Amino acid sequence: MRKSKLVSTLLACLMFLSVFVISPLPKVAADEASAAATTRTPVIFVHGLGGSDSNFAYIKAFLQRQGWTSNELYAIDLPSKQGNQWLNSAAIDRFVDEVLAKTGHSEVNIIAHSMGGANSLYYILNRGGASKVDKLITLGGANRLTTSVAPDGVDVTSIYSTSDTIVTNSLSRLIGANNIQISGVSHIGLIFSSRVNELILTELNQ
Numbered sequence: 359m360r361k362s363k364l365v366s367t368l369l370a371c372l373m374f375l376s377v378f379v380i381s382p383l384p385k386v387a388a389d390e391a392s393a394a395a396t397t398r399t400p401v402i403f404v405h406g407l408g409g410s411d412s413n414f415a416y417i418k419a420f421l422q423r424q425g426w427t428s429n430e431l432y433a434i435d436l437p438s439k440q441g442n443q444w445l446n447s448a449a450i451d452r453f454v455d456e457v458l459a460k461t462g463h464s465e466v467n468i469i470a471h472s473m474g475g476a477n478s479l480y481y482i483l484n485r486g487g488a489s490k491v492d493k494l495i496t497l498g499g500a501n502r503l504t505t506s507v508a509p510d511g512v513d514v515t516s517i518y519s520t521s522d523t524i525v526t527n528s529l530s531r532l533i534g535a536n537n538i539q540i541s542g543v544s545h546i547g548l549i550f551s552s553r554v555n556e557l558i559l560t561e562l563n564q
Contacts (some may be wrong), residue, residue, distance in 0.1 A: 395462030396430045399492055401562070402457060403433035404450065406472025406500075411435040413471065413549055420555040421562075432457050441473040443504070447481040454481075454490050465492040467562060471549050472525060475499020475516075482509045495561050497548040498525045501532050508534035515561045517554060519543040536561070 401421065403414040411433035418431050434453045438445040454466055468491055470478040475496035481487040482494065483505060493513045501516060508514035517538045518530035524545035531537045543551045 396427065398426060398430045399465060399467050400430050400432060400457050400461045400463055401426070401467045401469060402450075402454065403431075404468055404470040404474035404478050405433070405436060406470075406474045407441050408439050409471065409474070414469070416550050417469065417555060417558065420552075421559070424559060429461065436474075436477065441477065443477060443480045446477040447485050447487075450478060450481040451485045451487065454487065458490065465490055467491070467493040467495070469495045469497070469558060470499060471497045472545065473500050473503070475501045475530070476503040479504040479509065482512055488512055493561060495558055496530065497554060498522050498545050499530050500525050502529045506533055508532045513561075513564075515557075517548065517557055519545070519548060522548070 403411070403417070405411065405413045414433050418433075421431060422428070432453070434450060436446045437449050457466055458464065468478050475494075476499065478487075478491075478494055478496070479499075479501055482491055488509050488511050491512050493515070494509075495515045495517065497517050498519065499516055514532060514535040515538065516530050516532055516535045517540065518525070518527050520527060520539060520541040521543055522530075522545045527539065538557060540553060540557075543554065548554050
């Protein structure tokens with residue numbers, strides 16, 4: 359019952375993101391030829407319930423100012439806006455393989471918001487993602503809907519806010535992860551926060 363209520367609340371809260379007119383991040387064509395390896399490990403953004411691949415434009419713009427190129431930043435538009443773990447983890451699996459083929463890397467870093475954290479963890483734990491993901495950074499992640507323990511072999515950082523009224527902090531924290539608590543930032547605000555961006559940058563550069 360609690361899980362169903364959480365999912366409903368997340369969906370209602372995040373649906374408003376669709377009204378933002380934001381340029382989408384690059385998508386990966388399935389038939390795109392492999393290119394030379396990019397300088398940095400590619401970053402894949404995974405949205406939450408009711409979200410889309412355009413939700414991370416603020417974080418993308420920040421990373422580009424730090425030297426990341428558009429060919430190193432990708433966002434997936436998940437097939438299930440209600441957070442179906444099986445469908446979304448399969449989509450993440452295909453998308454990761456496409457990004458790896460395009461960039462010439464063997465691993466990606468994932469930045470996930472809200473239910474995107476749970477979906478990404480499901481991919482890592484159940485679809486072989488542990489060997490393809492170097493770092494997972496979740497923002498207000500509903501992580502414990504999938505697991506309470508950070509996966510072995512993946513550097514997991516969970517950033518969450520005491521001002522988040524959608525996903526409880528206890529749901530975001532994972533045993534064995536680098537759990538970073540902040541305050542004064544709402545659930546949606548986690549993807550539009552300069553403070554969060556700086557934390558993301560620190561983790562990606564480690």
